[in-house]
Amino acid sequence: MKEHTYFKIGGPADVMAYPQNINDVSRLIKFCNNNNIDYFVLGNGTNLLVRDKGIRGLVIKVDDNLNDIKVECNKIIAEAGAKVSRVAKMALKNSLTGLEGASGIPGSLGGGVAMNAGAYGTELKDVITKVKCIDENGDIKEYSKEEMHFGYRHSRVHEEKLLVVEVEMEMEKGNYDDIKNSMDDYTERRNTKQPIQLPSAGSTFKRPEGDYAGRLIDVSGLRGFRYKDAQVSEKHCGFVVNLGNATCEDVLTLIKTIQKTVKDRHGVELQREVLIVGEE
Structure with missing residues (x-):
């Protein structure tokens, strides 16, 4: 699955299907239901962290063909x-x-x-x-x-x-x-402020009310903090990035450390934005 996610992390899926149209997707889901098969629908894999054991059952990948x-x-x-x-x-x-x-x-x-x-x-x-x-x-x-x-x-x-x-x-x-001009401005801001050159799942945490996750993580002294190859981005603290060989467990360990540190120092419970799927 690491070949199908922006994080470049994740073990193997049992089977992957590439539906050609909406009716194909409907038929695949009905087939799984009728045969008691678990399924997961995958888009572009940008906001996704797949566990190291991979995904059991069928992965239905919709971004390749359902793009009209x-x-x-x-x-x-x-x-x-x-x-x-x-x-x-x-x-x-x-x-x-x-x-x-x-x-x-x-x-x-x-x-x-x-x-x-x-x-x-x-x-x-x-x-x-x-x-x-x-x-x-x-x-x-x-x-x-x-x-x-x-x-x-x-x-x-x-x-x-x-x-x-x-x-x-x-x-x-x-x-x-x-x-x-507006799109160019937003693109420039994103390119200069976000670590788009490294694998990640985008913003790791939801924005806490009245504040920003990145700011809280930064003032907690965690900018650049890493566990193995999982790291709090030095460019934007709201992102956890993969320096090359991070596993799902490495990322989860780092996320828990971030959450505990921010909670202990600022009393704020950061909620994950990234979706975690796969066999535990």
């Missing part, structure tokens, strides 16, 4: 496997404003919608109108923005075993140059 993007006037309809950055570029091409802040998010749209990903004061829910999902029975269902129960790094996907397969977004027409 259509533009209809001021609407974009995109499949879940499309990268958020690619959807943002499509918005720019059509002078649609609303995805500038998301232009640097590296993950797939499905994963981004599931966690209501955001950056620079914006969230994906700001432009979403409808979301097509597959439920745990393999049935395709459609939800309005309100029915998705969006919150900070939260959606209905977390409340039920749902899989996002298609998203409809509605945006306003804007000025191409203004949109591009």
